[in-house]
Amino acid sequence: MSHAIYRAAELIVRAWVKLYLVGVPREARGQRRAEIASDLYEYRLNVQEQGISPAAAGLYLLLRCTAGALDDLLWRSELGGALGGLSMLYRSAARAALATAFILLLPFLAMQLHLGVPDPGGVTEQVAWTPFDFAFAGVLLFGAGLTYQLIAKKMGSVAYQAAVGVAVAAALLLVWVNGAVGIIGSEDNSANLMYGGVLAVGIIGTLIARFRPHGMARVLFATAFVQALVAVIALIATQTDPSFWGEAIRTQQPSPVLQLLGVNGMFIALFLGSAWLFRTAARGGGLPLVQGRRVDPRAG
Amino acid sequence: MRRKPGELRPIEMDILEAGMRLLVGGAAEFHGFLIAKEMAKGRELKRLTAQGTLYRALNRLERDGLLESRWEDAGEAAKARRPLRRLYRITAGGVRAVESQRATKARHANPSMGPSARGATP
Numbered sequence: 001m002s003h004a005i006y007r008a009a010e011l012i013v014r015a016w017v018k019l020y021l022v023g024v025p026r027e028a029r030g031q032r033r034a035e036i037a038s039d040l041y042e043y044r045l046n047v048q049e050q051g052i053s054p055a056a057a058g059l060y061l062l063l064r065c066t067a068g069a070l071d072d073l074l075w076r077s078e079l080g081g082a083l084g085g086l087s088m089l090y091r092s093a094a095r096a097a098l099a100t101a102f103i104l105l106l107p108f109l110a111m112q113l114h115l116g117v118p119d120p121g122g123v124t125e126q127v128a129w130t131p132f133d134f135a136f137a138g139v140l141l142f143g144a145g146l147t148y149q150l151i152a153k154k155m156g157s158v159a160y161q162a163a164v165g166v167a168v169a170a171a172l173l174l175v176w177v178n179g180a181v182g183i184i185g186s187e188d189n190s191a192n193l194m195y196g197g198v199l200a201v202g203i204i205g206t207l208i209a210r211f212r213p214h215g216m217a218r219v220l221f222a223t224a225f226v227q228a229l230v231a232v233i234a235l236i237a238t239q240t241d242p243s244f245w246g247e248a249i250r251t252q253q254p255s256p257v258l259q260l261l262g263v264n265g266m267f268i269a270l271f272l273g274s275a276w277l278f279r280t281a282a283r284g285g286g287l288p289l290v291q292g293r294r295v296d297p298r299a300g
Numbered sequence: 301m302r303r304k305p306g307e308l309r310p311i312e313m314d315i316l317e318a319g320m321r322l323l324v325g326g327a328a329e330f331h332g333f334l335i336a337k338e339m340a341k342g343r344e345l346k347r348l349t350a351q352g353t354l355y356r357a358l359n360r361l362e363r364d365g366l367l368e369s370r371w372e373d374a375g376e377a378a379k380a381r382r383p384l385r386r387l388y389r390i391t392a393g394g395v396r397a398v399e400s401q402r403a404t405k406a407r408h409a410n411p412s413m414g415p416s417a418r419g420a421t422p
Contacts, residue, residue, distance in 0.1 A: 013351075034371075035332055035355055037383040042333035043348075068352025075356040 003054030006047075009061040010040060015207050016065060020072045022150050023092075028079060096145030100138055108134075136179060144172040151211060157284050160213055163277030167220060170270035171199060183263050184234050185256075191237070194230045198267075201226045213282035220275035224268045231264035308401050311349070311357045314339050316366065316398045319390045329387040332358065358388060366394035 017036050021029045040061075047057040077090065110127040129137075148168050174195055177183060184191040202223045209215025238256055308316070318338040322330050330338070332355060336348045361367040369388045377384045 031386070032355065034384055035386050036351060038331060038385050039333045039336075039351060039355075041383050042331070046333070046337070064348055064350050065352075066350075068350030068354070068356075071350065071352035071356040075352065075359065078356075078359075 003058065006054040006058035006061070009058035010044075011207050011210075013040065013061060013065045015210060016069070016072075018210065019150060020069075020076055024076060024079060092149035093146055096142050096149055099145050100141040103141055104134060104138055107137075137176070140172055140175060144168045157281050159277050159284060160281035163213070163216065163220075163274045163281055166270055166277060167202070167216075167223075167274040170267055170274065171202060173270075174198065174267060177263070184260070191234060194233065195227075198223055198226045198230060213278045217275045217278035217282060220271050220278060224271035224275065227264055227267050227271060231260055231268075234260055308397055309357070311353060312361055312366070313398065313401055314342070314349075315354075315357055315361060316390060316394050318342070319367075319388070320395070320398060323390065329389050331385040331387055335388070361394070362388070366391060366397055 013036070017033060021032060024032070043057075043061065047054070107127050107129050111129060148165055151164050178192050178195050179187060181187055182189050182192045183195065202219060205219030205222060206216065209219050235257065238260070315335055318335050318341075319330055322334070322338055327334075332351075335358075336354055340346045340348050358367065358369075362369055367388045368391050369386050372385045372387055374384060
């Protein structure tokens with residue numbers, strides 16, 4: 001079935017299966033993956049036989065997957081013995097939560113002690129986070145930490161782990177910097193929404209590449225390219241229409257052009273670095289989910 | 301969480317009853333999607349059971365000896381050009397569990413059918 005929504009739904013289901021199977025013993029992983037592959041095939045056949053609209057079938061597939069997501073995680077935790085006590089998912093989540101709590105403790109303590117941080121203009125500003133700031137930072141840090149734990153740490157070579165770490169850190173920084181101060185002008189400048197495209201390319205590309213290092217290298221190159229594209233658009237727009245930069249253009253130090261080149265250059269370097277690491281990992285091979293290594297579901 | 305001895309959860313009862321209907325219809329073995337379709341027939345909205353819920357329950361039933369499974373022959377799957385199917389079959393223990401659950405339900409629905417009620421009948 002070639003409908004885009006249906007294809008995307010199948011990809012999301014397969015990516016979810018891969019995600020919750022990370023760290024599951026090989027035999028159980030192979031069996032569950034094969035069972036879901038069979039289920040998806042039979043479902044597709046059923047949709048074609050009954051003449052159901054592919055878009056509706058795709059959405060229903062997503063709904064069916066989402067409705068069972070909790071059971072997927074509970075099934076995983078029921079393998080506790082095989083995983084050695086607490087399931088890896090819970091341990092990963094606990095580690096990510098601990099790291100998040102530790103990092104958030106720093107601004108919290110700074111607020112209690114009325115500490116300040118110097119800003120680029122040399123004026124010291126006191127740390128004053130709102131509950132929303134803590135919640136925003138908490139979700140970002142926990143999400144990034146859990147993603148890294150689940151994908152990188154359980155899945156391969158040092159190069160692959162480093163590649164995921166750099167990519168996740170760059171994405172986290174991009175969202176944080178944009179949310180806190182904005183890359184183009186201030187955080188209120190709607191031109192910063194263009195950076196959503198950078199993240200979208202990264203996320204959709206990752207789902208399509210299914211975490212394979214060859215594909216991930218291409219995704220990170222594309223992400224770096226889109227980041228550069230946004231910078232070029234912002235530069236051209238700033239030159240032709242100074243209001244594009246927002247109110248801050250007259251007072252901004254360093255100049256908008258330097259700031260754009262510096263900040264975007266840093267992100268481009270991070271994404272390219274991650275792409276290079278993925279390529280190195282692909283050349284080294286030896287990853288559990290890489291090169292489509294087949295696990296005989298009947299093994300053992 | 302393990303069930304109390306002799307007690308089936310609603311999803312497990314649904315699976316076993318649908319499996320027994322398929323057995324009566326001539327299909328001694330069933331795969332995951334087939335049982336989901338059979339279960340949906342008995343529902344008002346014809347909803348398919350969520351994948352996670354279905355396969356978790358199938359695993360539990362197999363672990364508790366109420367179902368047994370095998371992977372179909374790879375040649376057969378290759379001939380049909382489809383992924384391998386995991387085929388389940390209800391065990392004798394599974395049939396007994398369904399019958400026992402049905403009897404318990406019937407007793408709850410009609411207390412006069414219960415053994416103590418029968419004993420008290422003059």
